[in-house]
Amino acid sequence: MSGSEPDSGAPRDARGARQHWWWRALTWPWRQRLPILAHLVGITATLLTPVVFLWLGLSLPTTAFDPDDADYRCAYVLEQPAVAVQAHESWFFSSCDIVTSDDAVLARVPMSPLWWPWAAGGLVVACASAAALALAALGLRHSRRRRPARALLAVALVIVLVTPRAAGFLSDHAESPDAAALAQARQMAIPELVGNGAVVPITTSVEECDPAQLSYWHIWNAASLGGHREAAIAVQNDSRAACTVSGWPDIVVLDEQDQALEVPVLHVDDQKANSPSTQDPPVVEIGPRVRAVATLRWDNDQTRPTGTHLAVTTVLGREPVAKDPDPRYEEWGAAEDLSIPEGGLVLISPWEHE
Structure with missing residues (x-):
């Protein structure tokens, strides 16, 4: 016996010496970091899947937390009365339907391209599947099939990297109504529709809202730096048919004793404008139980008497503006007592769609 043992690592060293240095440098991260990368890709894909599902679902044109809002949006797109239109949504497929009194569909307008639901799904x-591929790659790393493991991980990584851009593309193309179906639906005449037990004629003309069928709501107010304040009021159509409102609300600022304060008002064109209006206000059509909103802006001044709530002057007299506890408006702020100073300027935007 010789005094030295055979060097079992000699063949491996010989094979390593025959490999090019650039190949070893290129494959080193894969050989050393595959488990870590597989875990990161798998976790990312697992978290990304529900986010993409919700993102695409909320991108649908008819998505709304209140079904009435979705129906009214369809009525706006189809240019038909809201009582004759119904929004439909199922598995990434959305459409606006014109329906009869017995819910028979007279016309269906797809709101997204035909390929969109398949692409979204x-x-x-x-x-x-990227999460499953990463898991499979992690399982193969201990065997001699390291090359298939790297291939699976590479595919999973590409999917994870491409998904956000693909989701953004689908979101941008979610609302693309079929042009031919849309034109046909807009020209369709609907003879009648049953509402609240009575036959309501459906006509293409929408009349101005009856002041007796309107109610007014204070839906939210918020504060920002510099003492700037903002609030929104809404007018709701309480009738059974669509009607129109236009112009600016004629507000009255009241204090805690319901006494009117002298507050100058400036009509502006929109929620961001600061100069007097130079345009005619839009005519806003609101369906049954649907609202139009207007925004008020002012600067806080605690040295003056302040108004805490509002009223609106109409042809019927002074109508109260009640606080609305609707949770839909929590994102913008709660409907709390106002702080409009007497003599302070209030900027008001015209009625617009909610």
């Missing part, structure tokens, strides 16, 4: 499945 395929993207969600691909994103979910």
Whole structure:
């Protein structure tokens, strides 16, 4: 026996010496970091899948937390009365339907391209499969099949990187109504529709709202730096038919004792304008139980008497503006007592769609 043992690492060293240095440098991260990368890709794909599903679902044109809002949006797109239009949504497919009194569909207008639901569903499945591919690559790393593991991980990584851009593309193309179906639906005449037990004639003309069928609501107010304040009021159509409102609300600022304060008002063109209006206000059509909103802006001044609530002057007299506890407006702020100073300028935007 010789005094030295055979060097079992000699063949491996010989094979390593035959490999090019640039190949070893290129494959080193894969050989050393594959488990870490597989975990990161798998976790990212797992978190990304529900986000993409919700993102695409909320991108649908008819998505709304209140079904009445979705129906009214369809009525606006189809240029038909809200009582004759119904929004439809199922598995990334959305449409605006013209329906009869017995819910028979007279016309259906797809609100997204025909390929969109398939592409949206395929993207969600691909994103979910990326997590499975990363898991499979992690399972193969201990065997001699390291090359297939790297290939699976590479595919999963590409899917994860491409998914956000693909989701953004689908979101941008979510609302693309079929032009031919849309034109046909807009020209369709609907003879009648049953509402609240009575036959309501459907006509193409929408009349101005009856002041007796309107109610007014203070829906939110908010504060920002510099003492700037903002609030929104809404007018709601309480009748059974669509009608129109236009112009600016004629507000009255009241203090805690319901006494009117002298507050100058400036009519502006929109919620961001600061100069007097130079345009005619839009005519806003609101369906049954649907609202139009206007925004008030002013600067806080605690040295003066302040108004805490509002009223609106109409042809019927002074109408109260009640606080609305509707949770839909929590994102903008709660409807709390106002702080409009006497003599302070209030900027008011015209009625517009909610």
